[in-house]
Amino acid sequence: MSDRGTADQDLFQIWLASSRAFFAADPSNSLIAESLKEKCAALFAAWNRFAQTYAEASSTGAQGGPFDPVGWLDAAGSSGFGDLWRWFGAADGTDLWREERDALTASRQWIAYATALERYRTVIGAAWLKAFKRFTEEMAQDYGQPGPTSDGLPGWEVIQTRWQRAASAELAMAQRSDEFLAAQRDLIRTRLDCSAFLRGRIGRIAEMLGLPTRAEVDDLHQTIHGLKRDLRALHTRLDDGK
Amino acid sequence: MSAGQDRFGMPEFGATDLRAIAERAIKLGQRLAATKGGSTIEIATTPKDEIWRDGKIRLYRYRPIASDALPLGPMLIMHGLIGRQSMTDLEPGRSLVARLLGAGIDLYVIDWGNPGRADQFNDFTDYAEFHLGDAIAAIRTTSGARKVALFGICQGGVFAACHAARHPDTVLGLVLTVTPIDFHADILDPTPDQGLLNVWVRSLPAQLLADLIDECGNLSGQLTGALFQQLTPARTLAKYTSGLVDLADDAEALETFLRMEKWLADRPDHPGAAAKEWLIGLYLENRLVRGEFHVAGEAVDLAAIECPVLNIFGAEDHIIPPPCSRALGGILAGRDYQELEIPTGHVGVFVSRRAQQMVAPAISAWLGRIG
Numbered sequence: 001m002s003d004r005g006t007a008d009q010d011l012f013q014i015w016l017a018s019s020r021a022f023f024a025a026d027p028s029n030s031l032i033a034e035s036l037k038e039k040c041a042a043l044f045a046a047w048n049r050f051a052q053t054y055a056e057a058s059s060t061g062a063q064g065g066p067f068d069p070v071g072w073l074d075a076a077g078s079s080g081f082g083d084l085w086r087w088f089g090a091a092d093g094t095d096l097w098r099e100e101r102d103a104l105t106a107s108r109q110w111i112a113y114a115t116a117l118e119r120y121r122t123v124i125g126a127a128w129l130k131a132f133k134r135f136t137e138e139m140a141q142d143y144g145q146p147g148p149t150s151d152g153l154p155g156w157e158v159i160q161t162r163w164q165r166a167a168s169a170e171l172a173m174a175q176r177s178d179e180f181l182a183a184q185r186d187l188i189r190t191r192l193d194c195s196a197f198l199r200g201r202i203g204r205i206a207e208m209l210g211l212p213t214r215a216e217v218d219d220l221h222q223t224i225h226g227l228k229r230d231l232r233a234l235h236t237r238l239d240d241g242k
Numbered sequence: 243m244s245a246g247q248d249r250f251g252m253p254e255f256g257a258t259d260l261r262a263i264a265e266r267a268i269k270l271g272q273r274l275a276a277t278k279g280g281s282t283i284e285i286a287t288t289p290k291d292e293i294w295r296d297g298k299i300r301l302y303r304y305r306p307i308a309s310d311a312l313p314l315g316p317m318l319i320m321h322g323l324i325g326r327q328s329m330t331d332l333e334p335g336r337s338l339v340a341r342l343l344g345a346g347i348d349l350y351v352i353d354w355g356n357p358g359r360a361d362q363f364n365d366f367t368d369y370a371e372f373h374l375g376d377a378i379a380a381i382r383t384t385s386g387a388r389k390v391a392l393f394g395i396c397q398g399g400v401f402a403a404c405h406a407a408r409h410p411d412t413v414l415g416l417v418l419t420v421t422p423i424d425f426h427a428d429i430l431d432p433t434p435d436q437g438l439l440n441v442w443v444r445s446l447p448a449q450l451l452a453d454l455i456d457e458c459g460n461l462s463g464q465l466t467g468a469l470f471q472q473l474t475p476a477r478t479l480a481k482y483t484s485g486l487v488d489l490a491d492d493a494e495a496l497e498t499f500l501r502m503e504k505w506l507a508d509r510p511d512h513p514g515a516a517a518k519e520w521l522i523g524l525y526l527e528n529r530l531v532r533g534e535f536h537v538a539g540e541a542v543d544l545a546a547i548e549c550p551v552l553n554i555f556g557a558e559d560h561i562i563p564p565p566c567s568r569a570l571g572g573i574l575a576g577r578d579y580q581e582l583e584i585p586t587g588h589v590g591v592f593v594s595r596r597a598q599q600m601v602a603p604a605i606s607a608w609l610g611r612i613g
Contacts, residue, residue, distance in 0.1 A: 169434070172434045176441055
């Protein structure tokens with residue numbers, strides 16, 4: 001194809017030309033099949049060029065490109081998949097593919113939660129490891145002298161007390177660190193995102209089946225709570241009147 | 243390979259100890275099996291009678307114990323909505339309730355029940371103003387006393403303090419135990435193994451805390467239980483492993499352990515609206531000590547507390563750091579205000595053997611003085 005326009009412009013031109021040819025052709029003309037074949041080949045070539053151009057445009061080297069898995073989950077990223085997520089995450093203008101989009105969103109949120117959970121476990125795991133290192137060093141210092149006898153070895157109670165003390169000290173520091181607090185915050189946020197989205201889907205299904213939704217039941221509870229308050233205020237006024 | 247070394251040249255480490263541990267583990271298994279899954283373990287067995295109820299909330303009056311002590315009280319024990327009041331009556335040898343009764347105190351306890359989704363809109367006004375006010379009215383009717391002493395535990399202490407500030411005419415005195423007043427006092431006086439809960443809550447945005455509570459409508463008891471375990475992970479791990487094995491030879495200690503576990507496992511859900519006020523209004527925004535915490539539509543002024551106050555806290559409390567409790571002393575400077583430091587942790591104030599010798603005598607002496 002020509003190099004005058006962009007890949008998507010090429011695509012449009014191909015589509016327009018082939019459509020016009022299709023409708024202009026005489027059905028009895030034996031050249032139609034040949035013409036369609038040519039148009040299809042051109043269309044395929046144009047698509048290839050479009051895909052290549054798009055990949056080049058959205059790729060910034062090995063990382064962050066459309067084939068980098070990291071970008072697959074990142075709606076804010078610059079990869080081609082980032083665009084895809086932005087499309088899926090766009091405001092509902094239509095109910096088209098709603099269930100499919102929801103299923104994809106739920107999967108993505110679950111993966112984000114699993115990622116956050118792994119990050120949290122990594123931070124905690126590192127703290128336990130550090131605690132074990134500290135415990136080992138302390139024990140080595142006190143009991144690791146050459147030629148120990150069984151009399152010089154610590155008993156079970158001593159070992160567990162020393163271990164608990166070392167672990168508590170390390171974990172107390174780790175659980176106050178910015179890294180831990182950020183990991184914990186992400187874990188809570190992603191878990192809540194998952195459950196809120198799931199609740200929304202279940203609510204839609206409940207509505208579809210004519211079952212009460214959680215929002216409706218909560219409204220009812222709130223109304224009853226308000227009525228109890230009103231009743232109490234009424235009783236107080238009556239008592240004051242007496 | 244020489245004597246005292248294994249085939250890798252390492253010292254033969256604690257072989258005798260390991261055998262002893264294995265024997266204890268077997269014995270422990272037998273003892274645990276005898277409890278039939280904990281069903282034979284009982285707590286809070288001191289006899290009491292229900293005198294008032296409103297929905298799930300019940301008020302009990304303990305039956306008096308014959309003693310030579312002069313009659314004192316009445317006094318109302320109230321736990322918060324996190325955990326249960328049964329901890330004050332863990333077992334006959336470790337029952338703060340029994341000791342207070344033995345001192346001649348006319349003793350009452352409020353049980354907040356098991357809040358469910360229908361209670362998610364209950365807030366501090368419901369508990370600190372209405373239900374507590376109703377319970378005090380019922381005690382006044384039953385006992386014939388004009389005023390009632392309040393014994394608040396942790397969050398229950400905040401309920402009691404708010405009520406005492408708003409209704410000085412009905413409160414004889416205030417015993418606060420492990421009660422936070424200034425939720426940010428740990429910032430100025432940080433201790434690495436105390437106040438972690440404060441740090442965690444402050445690290446979360448208000449909206450995230452609200453979303454966390456809204457997820458189930460209430461703050462799940464299961465979640466708060468897990469959170470408390472997570473505050474001391476090494477201790478928790480040791481408790482259920484080496485610590486438990488160590489109890490195998492001591493039937494009495496094992497029973498106490500199982501009673502504590504029963505109490506810990508009985509953790510009700512915390513009503514959502516009150517949980518938001520607790521976590522966002524108090525832990526995050528520290529409104530109470532600033533005079534910006536609202537109950538029944540009005541800001542609570544702690545300086546308006548007129549009755550004598552006995553403030554009891556645990557020196558090693560990892561949940562409520564002592565400075566958070568002691569902040570009340572600054573607000574009530576120059577008033578009838580006493581402090582009692584107990585050399586234990588949060589729960590130890592009520593169940594440790596050492597605390598048993600200190601808390602009840604201090605309360606009865608204080609009540610004898612003010613009553």
